[in-house]
Amino acid sequence: MADEEFVEFAQAAAGRLRDAAFLMCRDWHLAQDLTQTTLAKVYANWRRVRRADDPHAYARKMLLRCLIDQQRRRSSRELAMSAPPDRGEEHPAELRMTLLDAVATLPLRDRAIVVLRYWDDLSVETVAEVVGVSTGVVKSQSMRSLNRLRELLGESRAELFAEERH
Amino acid sequence: MGDVRGRLREDLAQYPAPPLGDLVQQSMVQGRRLRRQRRLAQFGAGGSALAMLLVIGLAAGPLGVGANDTAEPGGLTGGSPEMPVGTTTPSPVQSSEGPPGAEGANDNQQADPLRAGLPTASTRVIGTVRIGAEPGGKLLTTTPEGALELLTRLLPGGKTSGYASLRSGEAAGLGMPYVELHLDRGAGPGMLRLAIYQGGLGGGPAPGTVELTEVPDDCVQNKMVTVHHPSGIQVTLMISTCLVWEGKGTSPARPVLSVDEAIEVAASPIWGTKLPAEFVVTGTKRFSTLARSNG
Numbered sequence: 001m002a003d004e005e006f007v008e009f010a011q012a013a014a015g016r017l018r019d020a021a022f023l024m025c026r027d028w029h030l031a032q033d034l035t036q037t038t039l040a041k042v043y044a045n046w047r048r049v050r051r052a053d054d055p056h057a058y059a060r061k062m063l064l065r066c067l068i069d070q071q072r073r074r075s076s077r078e079l080a081m082s083a084p085p086d087r088g089e090e091h092p093a094e095l096r097m098t099l100l101d102a103v104a105t106l107p108l109r110d111r112a113i114v115v116l117r118y119w120d121d122l123s124v125e126t127v128a129e130v131v132g133v134s135t136g137v138v139k140s141q142s143m144r145s146l147n148r149l150r151e152l153l154g155e156s157r158a159e160l161f162a163e164e165r166h
Numbered sequence: 167m168g169d170v171r172g173r174l175r176e177d178l179a180q181y182p183a184p185p186l187g188d189l190v191q192q193s194m195v196q197g198r199r200l201r202r203q204r205r206l207a208q209f210g211a212g213g214s215a216l217a218m219l220l221v222i223g224l225a226a227g228p229l230g231v232g233a234n235d236t237a238e239p240g241g242l243t244g245g246s247p248e249m250p251v252g253t254t255t256p257s258p259v260q261s262s263e264g265p266p267g268a269e270g271a272n273d274n275q276q277a278d279p280l281r282a283g284l285p286t287a288s289t290r291v292i293g294t295v296r297i298g299a300e301p302g303g304k305l306l307t308t309t310p311e312g313a314l315e316l317l318t319r320l321l322p323g324g325k326t327s328g329y330a331s332l333r334s335g336e337a338a339g340l341g342m343p344y345v346e347l348h349l350d351r352g353a354g355p356g357m358l359r360l361a362i363y364q365g366g367l368g369g370g371p372a373p374g375t376v377e378l379t380e381v382p383d384d385c386v387q388n389k390m391v392t393v394h395h396p397s398g399i400q401v402t403l404m405i406s407t408c409l410v411w412e413g414k415g416t417s418p419a420r421p422v423l424s425v426d427e428a429i430e431v432a433a434s435p436i437w438g439t440k441l442p443a444e445f446v447v448t449g450t451k452r453f454s455t456l457a458r459s460n461g
Contacts, residue, residue: 003194010190018183023174028184029332036193043197044204099170100177118170146170 006046010039013059016120020060023115024067026104034070038063060120061130064112071108102152110145113138184410188384289379292425297374297395298435305440308362311456312441313343315449317360320431324351324422328409331456332359342439348409349422356422357406359386362399362437376429386410389421391428399439401432 014035021031021038041062042049049055103111109131116127117138124142128135306312310331318326328348343362348355371377371394379390385408392402405421405428423431436442 006194007190010193014186014189015183018186018189019178022181022183023178026181028181029330032184032186032189033332036189036196039190039193040196040200043194044200046197098177098180099173100180103174114170119174121171 002046002050005050006043009050009055010042013056014039017059017063020115020120021063021067023100023103023119024108024111025070026100030070034063034066037066041066054126057122057126057130060116060122061132064130067112068108097152099149099153102149105152106145106148109133110141110148113141114145114149117142182416185385185416187386188381289377291371291375292378293376293429294372294374295376295393295429295433297393297433300396300438301436301442304443305438306443306446308343308439308441309446309449310343310345311449311453312446313345313360313362313449314347314453314456315445316434316436316441317345317347317358317431319445320434321349321358322351322423322427324349325355326350327355328357329453329456351422353420355409356419357386357409358423359404359406360432361402361404362439363402374433376433378425385416385418389425389428391425391432393429393432395435395437397438399437401434401437403428403432 017038018028018031018035021034022028025031025034038059042055042059049058052058103114106114112131113127116122116130117124122130124135124138128138131138133141314329314331326347326349328346330346332344332346344359345361346357346359348357350356373394373396375394377392377394379387379392381387381390386406387404388407389405390402391405392400394400403423405423405425407419407421409417409419436445
């Protein structure tokens, strides 16, 4: 049954989709909403999606579109933020910039490329398909983004990405 | 590459994810709604096309009489351009839409064998309340801050904290206030969420109707009290049995409101898409770090 297949797919994909969404937006509530909306769109098109070569890539594409839509609305609509004034210290001790912080400074498309390529471990070709750019753009933006991350994180962490230089 | 992923994984571990809850189930509910809207839109387009054909047919009829050799576009457009071509197009708005929490519950009324193994929700009308007179004076669009301000004033005594503004689902009143807080009445904090939703078309329950949705498998939306207000406004107060905090994970918590208390809060006539200015202004100051203005 198609619905059963979707549930199986969604249960397998939801966690990773939400993690990827969080890495791109850094808000679990928003990530949860984006994931739900993504899966809703996948479900609405399930007959077509299930026949696709890679339904997971399709879902990631939908997630990215949802995030882009959300960013577009952001300027004119309230954005989810949860920064309660009296809920205590949320980020103790760790004052230095993390890679997550650094990724957050990248433009959305570059952030997506970094997350899809290095977190989701997708091929350059698949990332290009998901983001809607050429493979050349994925490669060049990956390099630029990693350089930028190196700068932001400082020399001490440069070695972390040494293997990405070539 | 591995180092980037490893570092991201380390960073991600600093922000424990809340439980997925009934996300998959809710996505199916939302997906069904998208399908319905798409079907209606297609039907609407088809209906408009059919109406157009009827108009053309009606116009062609009289023109055709005694004018067999003039059946050309110019002649047809001279017929009745003011015909109500679009009047057969139904609105794509769904009357069954509800607030973020209740939407799944509504759809759960439909038989669905798929739900086996997924969180199950049941919604029932548990009574009616008298909704008082709407507030007068200057009103401003309800913001999450304003909603939190009013909520904290309506709740029974206790210490509130953990304020957050959430985004409602895409098809469930996106942009409508959806807020969260913790209330501690002396026995430890419990979490509450409140959503305001304005339905589309009429036909919903009468103002004053109170519905209770119970989702035993969902600690966040464990019990949801929805009070239907005039003008299609629905106010849903969710009583959680856990705390969800990004960065702190999830922990069990006692429900901090009884259903009756939740009804009292959700039935306040002050709730609406607009609030008395005082709540919005005070809320903006009090929860200044919460979110930007709705504009």
